[in-house]
Amino acid sequence: MKRTLTALVATAMMAVPATAAEIKIGFVTTLTTGAAVIGNDMKKAVELALDHLGGKAGDHTLTVIFGDDQFAPETGKQVTDKLVKQDNVDFVAGYIWSHVLLASRKSVLDAGKFLISANAGPSALAGKLCHENFFSTSWQNDQTPMAMGEVLNQRGVKSLYVMAPNYAAGKDMVAGVERTFKGEIVGKDLTKWGADAQLDFSAELAKAKASGADGLLVFYPGAAGGAFIKQYHQAGLKDILPLYTVFTVDALSLPRLQAAGLDSVIGSFTTQHWDPTLDNAANRRFVADFKAKYGSYPSFYAAQAYDAINLIASAVEAVDGDMSDKDAVRAALMAADYESVRGPYTYNTNHFPIQNFYLREVVVDDEGNWTTKVAGLVYENMKDPYYEECPLK
């Protein structure tokens, strides 16, 4: 009798984590400063993902705790430490900014937790600093500008002027386009970035125009993108210096550009791994429900955040809530067995997605809103250029 009871209790105790585990996810993004517009979009997508999942992965409750990095690496590291040590989360996800992610990574990985980037893809993390517990639901920074470099080649652009902010991702973007662009890069500017970023680009635009380049490639995420497009428009460069952008014209900047009537941007091109018009069931549901719930198109940041939560949920469900077996969790993440809004993809050895990159064109939709549509496939199943430097096999 006693033995049976002990066995029962033991079974019950073992069963507890498996039946009703609470899985905690820390989500670090920017919720203050001008960049909060990105963070809020990601937060909305996380909440939509939880709605769609019913707040559960299998039988296990998913709890998300948000952290605000205030657009600064030191603050990002602090909130990451808080999530890991005080809240004892199982996963830390999010991270818009490469420099914030690089500053925070050790706090998560040294504690044996899983780190999921929903945006930043610094080259170091894809190469030498890659880690078995780090996964990305976005891309490596170089890839999107590499795709843009390829597009520029196809369009016969011979010379290019490049502008980007002076931080880890800005440098990766420049490196990316230099990798594939066959013409000459006649000039480049790296401008001040961070909470006191430079937003007046008069000097740089004057230089770009004087350089006589065939095209201007810029990378200005968040609020800086809108400011840049405005000044490009005011400088009257549309017909002289055609604009190509990466991560600058998106669902966050377009409504404001539309409100300000800056139609220079219509017909301009950008590259990306995702677009609201990508035709798959998960994406149709995501875009429709996001629009219904929040009244705007989701941005690519939102798409990646939505994927991050779904990836985590798929892994939690696969291991039935048992977070103690790290190898099993890792294998489940590696399988990427969930309905990604970009369509199915696989993970490379460095845990960055092997995925398609598309050309997107800025268009006016049926309701008169400015958005983007897929204008072509640039790369199919593209691998990032750093995975061979990663010691993981």
Add this chain to the structure above:
Amino acid sequence: MDTALFVIQLLNGLQLGLLLFLVASGLTLIFGILDFVNLAHGALYMLGAFICATLTMWTGSFVLSVILSLPVVGAIGFAIERLVARSLYTRDHLDQVLATFGLILVLDTLAHLIWGPEGMAIPLPAWLDGQIAVTETLVIPTYRLLIIATGLATAGGLFWLVNYTRLGMLIRAGASNRTMVAALGINIQLLFSLVFALGAVLAGLAGMLVAPITEASIGMGNNIIITAFVVIIVGGIGSMKGAFIAALMIGLIDTLGRSFLDDIFKLFMSTAAAETSAPAVSAMLIYIIMAAVLAVRPQGLFPPKVR
């Protein structure tokens, strides 16, 4: 280096310098006369931008909105002086810094609550949205010229106000010897409120002028306030003339540094090294200037005559 590009960059530097002057002149007035360190001066710059953006959405006219916004920002400055600044005049500067830093957080959060985090764009009327071609290669956006003209006109107006009006005389007298002015029966409280409101109007105007370029955004003032402090330290705290010259100097140095430093560096180092170091050095350039001025002339280049 071609001449047209150099001229355009000079104009860009002049434009930045004049915007800096609008912010720094208010800061230096308030510091010089009220002996009050107002870190929240940048928040007034931000409020100017947001109020003007909102009015532009309502009225549809940018110019009208600027004219309507100026008294509103002035009134906010007046209220801040009455409610917050006044009780801090007798405290030491550290208390003022703490209190006005708190005010920044309050005003930033207030702006966040009212206007949301995404900021606001201001559409420009068609006549300001184009460019003026001086020669074939020398093309300048019309709006940048408007900023330069407005900045120069305001600087001229301020010069006239300070040097040739009764209010200006009181301001100068107050800057030199506050107690004596009060002893002569001048309502110093009212003078202080007016100076504070004037400073707010100047900062607000700068915010309104910059918003069509960079958009109105939360924390935009914290960005410029540091540079404005550099300006008044270089120019000599409390000196209007110093603020003007230092603002133009900082504006030109910053713009020309961003434009030509990489080319200059390429003369004596490898292209790769120049491309890496030039952005870093140009971001530091104005602080290097400030450090140099502090080392050689701690009182600034044009300190006011009597304190």
